[in-house]
Amino acid sequence: xxxxxxxxxxxxxxxxxxxxxxxxxxxxxxxxxxxxxxxxxxxxxxxxxxxxxxxxxxxxxxxxxxxxxxxxxxxxxxxxxxxxxxxxxxxxxxxxxxxxxxxxxxxxxxxxxxxxxxxxxxxxxxxxxxxxxxxxxxxxxxxxxxxxxxxxxxxxxxxxxxxxxxxxxxxxxxxxxxxxxxxxxxxxxxxxxxxxxxxxxxxxxxxxxxxxxxxxxxxxxxxxxxxxxxxxxxxxxxxxxxxxxxxxxxxxxxxxxxxxxxxxxxxxxxxxxxxxxxxxxxxxxxxxxxxxxxxxxxxxxxxxxxxxxxxxxxxxxxxxxxxxxxxxxxxxxxxxxxxxxxxxxxxxxxxxxxxxxxxxxxxxxxxxxxxxxxxxxxxxxxxxxxxxxxxxxxxxxxxxxxxxxxxxxxxxxxxxxxxxxxxxxxxxxxxxx
Amino acid sequence: xxxxxxxxxxxxxxxxxxxxxxxxxxxxxxxxxxxxxxxxxxxxxxxxxxxxxxxxxxxxxxxxxxxxxxxxxxxxxxxxxxxxxxxxxxxxxxxxxxxxxxxxxxxxxxxxxxxxxxxxxxxxxxxxxxxxxxxxxxxxxxxxxxxx
Numbered sequence: 001x002x003x004x005x006x007x008x009x010x011x012x013x014x015x016x017x018x019x020x021x022x023x024x025x026x027x028x029x030x031x032x033x034x035x036x037x038x039x040x041x042x043x044x045x046x047x048x049x050x051x052x053x054x055x056x057x058x059x060x061x062x063x064x065x066x067x068x069x070x071x072x073x074x075x076x077x078x079x080x081x082x083x084x085x086x087x088x089x090x091x092x093x094x095x096x097x098x099x100x101x102x103x104x105x106x107x108x109x110x111x112x113x114x115x116x117x118x119x120x121x122x123x124x125x126x127x128x129x130x131x132x133x134x135x136x137x138x139x140x141x142x143x144x145x146x147x148x149x150x151x152x153x154x155x156x157x158x159x160x161x162x163x164x165x166x167x168x169x170x171x172x173x174x175x176x177x178x179x180x181x182x183x184x185x186x187x188x189x190x191x192x193x194x195x196x197x198x199x200x201x202x203x204x205x206x207x208x209x210x211x212x213x214x215x216x217x218x219x220x221x222x223x224x225x226x227x228x229x230x231x232x233x234x235x236x237x238x239x240x241x242x243x244x245x246x247x248x249x250x251x252x253x254x255x256x257x258x259x260x261x262x263x264x265x266x267x268x269x270x271x272x273x274x275x276x277x278x279x280x281x282x283x284x285x286x287x288x289x290x291x292x293x294x295x296x297x298x299x300x301x302x303x304x305x306x307x308x309x310x311x312x313x314x315x316x317x318x319x320x321x322x323x324x325x326x327x328x329x330x331x332x333x334x335x336x337x338x339x340x341x342x343x344x345x346x347x348x349x350x351x352x353x354x355x356x357x358x359x360x361x362x363x364x365x366x367x368x369x370x371x372x373x374x375x376x377x378x379x380x381x382x383x384x385x386x387x388x389x390x391x392x393x394x395x396x397x398x399x400x401x402x403x404x405x406x407x408x409x410x411x412x413x414x415x416x417x418x419x420x421x422x423x424x425x426x427x428x429x430x431x432x433x
Numbered sequence: 434x435x436x437x438x439x440x441x442x443x444x445x446x447x448x449x450x451x452x453x454x455x456x457x458x459x460x461x462x463x464x465x466x467x468x469x470x471x472x473x474x475x476x477x478x479x480x481x482x483x484x485x486x487x488x489x490x491x492x493x494x495x496x497x498x499x500x501x502x503x504x505x506x507x508x509x510x511x512x513x514x515x516x517x518x519x520x521x522x523x524x525x526x527x528x529x530x531x532x533x534x535x536x537x538x539x540x541x542x543x544x545x546x547x548x549x550x551x552x553x554x555x556x557x558x559x560x561x562x563x564x565x566x567x568x569x570x571x572x573x574x575x576x577x578x579x580x581x
Contacts, residue, residue, distance in 0.1 A: 030504045031493020031538070094490050133437075157480050159557060160470045161463070163500060203437040210444035217451040218458075226565030227498045228470045230462045234563065240451075300568055304499030304507055371503075376568055382506035383533035 035089045039102065041316060043082035047075065048324030049181050050117055053142060055331050056188050057121050060135035061128020066120055074116045081109045107153055114146045133202035134191070137209055138184030144177040160228040167223040174316075175216040175244065175286075182282075182323050183209050183251065189275045189330055190255060194262025201258060208250045215243035222294040226303050234296040241294035245287030248319075255279035268333060270346040274326035277354065278318060285314025285361070301376045306389075307368035314361040325410065332414070345413050353406025359399030367392035469561035482553025485546055494537070497557060499565060505537065507569050509562070512554050520554065521547045 058065050065071055085102045088094065094103055102110065125131060125139055152169035156162040187205045191198050221237020255276050266272065289311040293302040302308070329346070367389045374385045435443075461467065486492075492501035497508050511520060523530045523537065524547040530537040542550070560566070 031490045031502065034493045034502045034504070035490060089490075094488075133441075157475050157483070158470055158472060159483055159486075159498065159553075160560065162483075163498060164459075164462075199437060203435065203440045206437065206440035206444045207435070210440065210447045213444070214447040214451055217448070217455050220455065221458075224462075226562045226569075227500065228560040228562055230467045230469070231563050232458060232461070236458060300565060303565060304496040304501070304503070304569065306503050309503060383535060386535065387533065 032089050035094060036086050039082070039085060039089075041321075043078070045316075045320050045324060047078060047082075048320075048327070049142065049178075049185075050075065050078070052181075052185050052324065052327045052331075053117075053121050053138060055327065056138060056185065057124050057135055058128075060130070060132045060188070061125050062130060063124060063128040066123045066127065070116060071120055074113055074120065077109070078113050078117075081106055081113065104153070111146075111149065114149070118143060118146055132198070133205060134184055134187045134198075137180055137187070137205055141177045141180030141184060145173055145181070148172050148177060163227050164224065164229060167220055171220045171223055172217070174320075175219060176213060178320060179212040179216065179247065180209050182278075182319055183212070185323050185327050186251065186255065186275065186279060189271065189326055190258045192330065193266040193268065193272050193275060194258050195266070196258045196262050204250075204254045204258075208247055208254060211243075211247040211250055215240050215247060219244045219294075222296075222299065225296050225299055238294070238296045242291060244294075245283070245291050248283040248287035252279045252283040268330060270343070270350070271326055271330035273347070273350045274322055274329050277350065278322035278326055281314065281318030281322060281354065281357075283318075285311070285316075285318040289314055289361070289365075301372050302368070305368050305371050305375075306364055307372060310361050310364035310368050313364060314357060317357045328414070343413070345409055349406050349409035349413065351406070352409065353403050356399050356401070356403025356406055360396055360403060363392045363396035363399055367396070469563075471556070471559050474556055474559065476552065478549050478552040479556045481546075482549040482551070482556075485542070485550050486553060489538075489540060498560070498562065499569060505535070508554060508557070509560075509569055510558050510566065512551065512558055517551055520551055524550055 054065060054071055085094075085106050088103060088106075121139055121142060125135055128135075148169055151165040154165055156165070183205055187201050190196065191201050218236050218240035221233040222241040224233035224237060256279070259272070259276060293299055293307050293311065370389050370392070371385055374380045374388060375382060380388075486497075491497075491508075494502050494505035495508050496503065496506075499507065499509070521544075524540060524542045525544065527539055527541045529539045562569075
């Protein structure tokens with residue numbers, strides 16, 4: 001049953017990924033496509049995290065979920081709310097607040113949904129036979145992620161205040177508690193894939209999430225430089241944002257070292273690729289490229305340009321999309337009972353998607369830097385600049401196609417090998433129940 | 434070498450301390466003496482403008498205060514740059530506005546709605562953005578230079 005819950009989640013994830021990451025550029029109007037693009041990302045990552053939690057928590061707690069039926073209800077209703085929101089966007093039904101466009105009525109449904117999810121996870125954890133650090137960090141991340149949704153729902157008259165608290169959600173999610181979730185999933189995968197002692201991995205997990213919060217909470221300041229609040233954020237945000245890459249660096253070093261140390265060679269090579277890939281690409285995308293424009297002196301010119309899009313794409317891909325794909329790759333063979341661990345297609349998917357995404361990031365980067373110079377330094381008109389840099393978007397689309405091919409290959413593998421056979425279900429059930 | 438206990442203490446301690454500082458700085462930023470937004474100038478009209486801004490997801494193409502999508506021009510100093518007449522025309526036109534081939538949705542707002550949005554832009558234009566206001570809108574910058 002657990003298997004089917006996950007299967008459904010992942011089905012949705014794939015569906016969302018396909019819509020969200022392909023066929024994006026010709027949508028009219030742009031603001032609809034943009035809202036759909038970012039919101040789908042959030043919904044599929046969240047369902048990925050939830051799916052991962054439904055897999056990891058019972059295994060770590062050594063107890064089945066308290067109610068698998070409710071888990072179904074929760075996941076399906078989350079997907080339903082997501083779809084309702086996306087459909088709504090096409091009819092001008094939204095809040096128009098970057099990343100949090102979901103209309104208020106649906107916000108309440110999301111809250112209900114997430115409360116149900118948390119109840120299921122936390123109950124399972126507390127009734128479980130053991131409470132591991134990995135499970136605790138993962139649950140803590142999920143709990144805080146839910147709590148931090150609230151500041152985004154407060155109404156303000158001032159655009160500045162509104163924006164200030166909107167970042168409490170967006171920043172503290174992606175550069176705070178989501179990293180806890182990512183760290184938890186990463187630790188789980190490393191324990192399983194490398195066979196390194198749990199105590200060692202979990203100790204480093206604490207160090208990493210410690211670094212994350214130490215730098216990330218005050219690092220929120222980098223969103224406050226130029227939106228009309230006090231200059232103190234220039235200093236605080238500047239210093240702590242500069243520290244943010246450390247957490248990602250630690251994560252990358254940690255993953256690679258654990259892999260080297262590992263004595264056990266888990267046969268699931270594809271999952272290992274995605275796991276290590278996530279740790280490394282998140283350091284480059286989130287850590288380095290983020291740092292590239294968080295110094296206040298740089299950000300003064302790059303704030304509100306395509307440079308941000310450059311960072312955003314590689315960061316989300318590396319840190320969150322890849323870790324979700326990693327846990328899918330890991331759990332799928334275990335759930336279906338198939339020994340589907342390695343294969344040309346899996347590797348092709350990994351490399352084409354990554355090369356495509358790196359190409360896209362470079363296209364955004366070049367376009368962004370050119371935009372900064374032409375528009376901000378030389379004072380050219382916005383649209384004149386856009387015409388100058390349009391060639392980079394051709395490159396972007398080409399690289400995006402490559403990326404899409406990689407993702408489609410992954411999905412093909414997923415459907416081909418994802419359906420359980422009766423035989424497979426018996427294996428899984430005996431492991432988990 | 435660091436023990437697991439110490440690592441946990443580092444995580445919990447670090448989180449608590451930075452979070453408290455964060456809350457402190459937030460309170461400081463919104464204390465009376467530190468307002469850079471001319472909060473008292475937010476009229477009902479400005480708030481109505483903000484609602485229209487949000488209901489139509491203007492941020493899905495434009496940026497404001499440097500935030501939003503990067504498809505259409507920054508609107509922080511738009512009134513200074515273009516003047517009210519131009520902005521009003523764009524907001525009220527029944528056919529898609531498409532300077533340089535990139536189309537904007539034709540919203541066809543009423544005059545009152547357009548004026549609400551303009552009031553919102555006017556309020557935004559007065560905010561002290563720690564220097565960003567001079568970078569973000571080169572034309573407005575040129576105008577300021579000639580005024581000085």
